[in-house]
Amino acid sequence: MIKTTVPISLWKSKIKLFNCRTQAIRLLNSSSKTAEDLNAEHNLHEFAKIAVKNIRNFSIIAHVDHGKSTLADRILELTGAISRNSGSQVLDNLQVERERGITVKAQTVSIFHKYRDDVYLLNLIDTPGHVDFSNEVSRSLAACDGVILLVDACHGVQAQTVANYHLAKARNLTVVPVLNKIDIKHANPAKVCKDLKSLFNIDPLDVLKVSAKLGIGVSEVLDRVVESIPPPQVDRNSPFRALLFDSWFDRYRGALNLMYLLNGKLQVGEEIQSLTTNKVYPVKSISILSPNEKEVNCVSAGQVALVACNMRNSKESIIGDTIHLKNQKCSVISTFKPQQPMVFAGIFPADQSKHVALRSAIDKLVLNDSAVTVKPDSSPALGQGWRLGFLGLLHMEVFCQRLQQEHGAEPIITAPSVTYRLLLKNPKMIKQLGKDIMEISNAALFPEPFNIKEYYEPLVKGTIMTPDQYLGQIISLCVERRGIQESSTNIDDDRMLIKYILPLSEIIVDFNDHLKSLSSGYASFNYEDYGYHLTNLVRLDVHLNGKLVDELSRIVHATKAKDVGKDIVAKLKDMIPRQMVQIAIQACVGSKVLARETIKAYRKDVTAKLYGGDVTRRMKLLRQQTEGKKKMRQIANIQVPHETFINVLKR
Numbered sequence: 001m002i003k004t005t006v007p008i009s010l011w012k013s014k015i016k017l018f019n020c021r022t023q024a025i026r027l028l029n030s031s032s033k034t035a036e037d038l039n040a041e042h043n044l045h046e047f048a049k050i051a052v053k054n055i056r057n058f059s060i061i062a063h064v065d066h067g068k069s070t071l072a073d074r075i076l077e078l079t080g081a082i083s084r085n086s087g088s089q090v091l092d093n094l095q096v097e098r099e100r101g102i103t104v105k106a107q108t109v110s111i112f113h114k115y116r117d118d119v120y121l122l123n124l125i126d127t128p129g130h131v132d133f134s135n136e137v138s139r140s141l142a143a144c145d146g147v148i149l150l151v152d153a154c155h156g157v158q159a160q161t162v163a164n165y166h167l168a169k170a171r172n173l174t175v176v177p178v179l180n181k182i183d184i185k186h187a188n189p190a191k192v193c194k195d196l197k198s199l200f201n202i203d204p205l206d207v208l209k210v211s212a213k214l215g216i217g218v219s220e221v222l223d224r225v226v227e228s229i230p231p232p233q234v235d236r237n238s239p240f241r242a243l244l245f246d247s248w249f250d251r252y253r254g255a256l257n258l259m260y261l262l263n264g265k266l267q268v269g270e271e272i273q274s275l276t277t278n279k280v281y282p283v284k285s286i287s288i289l290s291p292n293e294k295e296v297n298c299v300s301a302g303q304v305a306l307v308a309c310n311m312r313n314s315k316e317s318i319i320g321d322t323i324h325l326k327n328q329k330c331s332v333i334s335t336f337k338p339q340q341p342m343v344f345a346g347i348f349p350a351d352q353s354k355h356v357a358l359r360s361a362i363d364k365l366v367l368n369d370s371a372v373t374v375k376p377d378s379s380p381a382l383g384q385g386w387r388l389g390f391l392g393l394l395h396m397e398v399f400c401q402r403l404q405q406e407h408g409a410e411p412i413i414t415a416p417s418v419t420y421r422l423l424l425k426n427p428k429m430i431k432q433l434g435k436d437i438m439e440i441s442n443a444a445l446f447p448e449p450f451n452i453k454e455y456y457e458p459l460v461k462g463t464i465m466t467p468d469q470y471l472g473q474i475i476s477l478c479v480e481r482r483g484i485q486e487s488s489t490n491i492d493d494d495r496m497l498i499k500y501i502l503p504l505s506e507i508i509v510d511f512n513d514h515l516k517s518l519s520s521g522y523a524s525f526n527y528e529d530y531g532y533h534l535t536n537l538v539r540l541d542v543h544l545n546g547k548l549v550d551e552l553s554r555i556v557h558a559t560k561a562k563d564v565g566k567d568i569v570a571k572l573k574d575m576i577p578r579q580m581v582q583i584a585i586q587a588c589v590g591s592k593v594l595a596r597e598t599i600k601a602y603r604k605d606v607t608a609k610l611y612g613g614d615v616t617r618r619m620k621l622l623r624q625q626t627e628g629k630k631k632m633r634q635i636a637n638i639q640v641p642h643e644t645f646i647n648v649l650k651r
Ligand SMILES: Nc1nc2c(ncn2[C@@H]2O[C@H](COP(=O)(O)OP(=O)(O)OP(=O)(O)O)[C@@H](O)[C@H]2O)c(=O)[nH]1
Pocket: 062, 063, 064, 065, 066, 067, 068, 069, 070, 071, 101, 102, 103, 104, 127, 128, 129, 130, 180, 181, 182, 183, 184, 210, 211, 212, 213, 214
């Protein structure tokens, strides 16, 4: 059975426990066993005794689609953790991952590999490639001593290859460089090796060449992992201390926590304590993932284990927390820095009666996706809901898709926005707020301009890698998005690496799509936070027959107000039905009108199709028309259907 966020039933786990114990009866005899035997028959009672020198903890990191999950599959097959016909992408087990063909969650698997008559425990973490999930990569690297840096031999080094390489180097991890897809005709390993040398100073002789699809060269990769990645630097003689680096929700067992043990050992029945919350929990079960859960009684420093201990939610199971034995205080494990959310969106139940169910669904999913932040929010049009922070638009889309697929929730999601900062000058407001900086992402709360001294918006440093021939169009795109070029470097004869400082609000929605389409998919983009910088913002309002509609306001850069205004009024013209009165739709900044559309008046004669005839039928149709009007919102003398707000707010 594959590790899954979908709860397993109790009877299944009992059968699994029985199977594990049966396997455990047989002792490991490494010299005569095949890889399959090693994984199937490894004595789980002896698991904690595996020597530290025989453990390797590593991740596979790469740009999107360079073949991480395919290589992980081949490694699992080669080591016998799965059979050869298990199907593809065993570790991409979420429905959203299979549908989109991308990894969104890092997955850990413990496997055994025989190398020179010795057996090694390899803890492998398959990570996502997309920039929106880089939190998963940095979280995973905290439990590793090395990485396989995988590069597609056709497309070469891409933006996320560079970003991930630097993440690994920043943690002092050993890098095993591997070129993938060498089976493809136009693969150019020599050129990619040259790029690796010029960008990262990697010796071409150290680069392994594989085809993950065909399984060529995979065993050499495992041998290299054992040879060059050091065993974990841990201490088994001191009291238990572990890093909690992943968790997910199981309906029967609550939060399941993936822990990397740095000190001592942990046994079922012991009591553990969170260094952050100080709460104490009994250890109910310990498993390893290979990739199915296999229960063990004890684990030791250097190993990765899944611990069930009656934690209930993300407030208890905190990613990055240090866990220790009850009442045995220890120091914090210096860990990864959680990433700050970049994109915010309102999430509201389609029907307020579903509020509690949606809250519980969000809680469970946040447990599995710690990068998402949640704050209560309310909107006059959509009622009570939450403002969620994501690392990017794809992250937001995947989260919403998972809410629907894994928890059956179908919320309304508002258009994504970023958080701006306003330096206030009104002493009354400053006193009320307790500080002179106001953070704002909801336009309805935007203060009048005379209260504001300065505006700040979040910027990012974007790295773009592109073949020379698309450079002109890419520069135009960046300029149109208010970008400022920082540098441009030749990587080789026909590829460039350019760096741009760009406003986050300009890239969150469709920048990557535009970049891909104008470069026929060859350019790649990665970005990192560049802090807040001075800007010029306005609140763009929408008026219907002169009356301000709060829910439709938004914060935009002063130079973009006119274009955005035109877009909103055109959308509203299509959405609001014609009525008895003429409707003027205006997009304004203060009292200045930037765009206007008019919907002409008419009375819809709902009785037109009745030629004379029965008066009661005529009355019935008119009554139905009146009922329909009640469902609309009255603004000035205009009836606006409720869905209009949702559709304009929605992406
Ligand atoms: N020809 C060929 N195709 C490969 C090879 N390895 C992977 N692929 C294909 O490349 C595509 C992407 O592979 P994945 O393993 O999903 O890539 P990934 O890096 O895990 O993708 P993300 O997790 O979304 O970043 C799939 O269609 C694979 O079949 C290879 O060695 N040769």
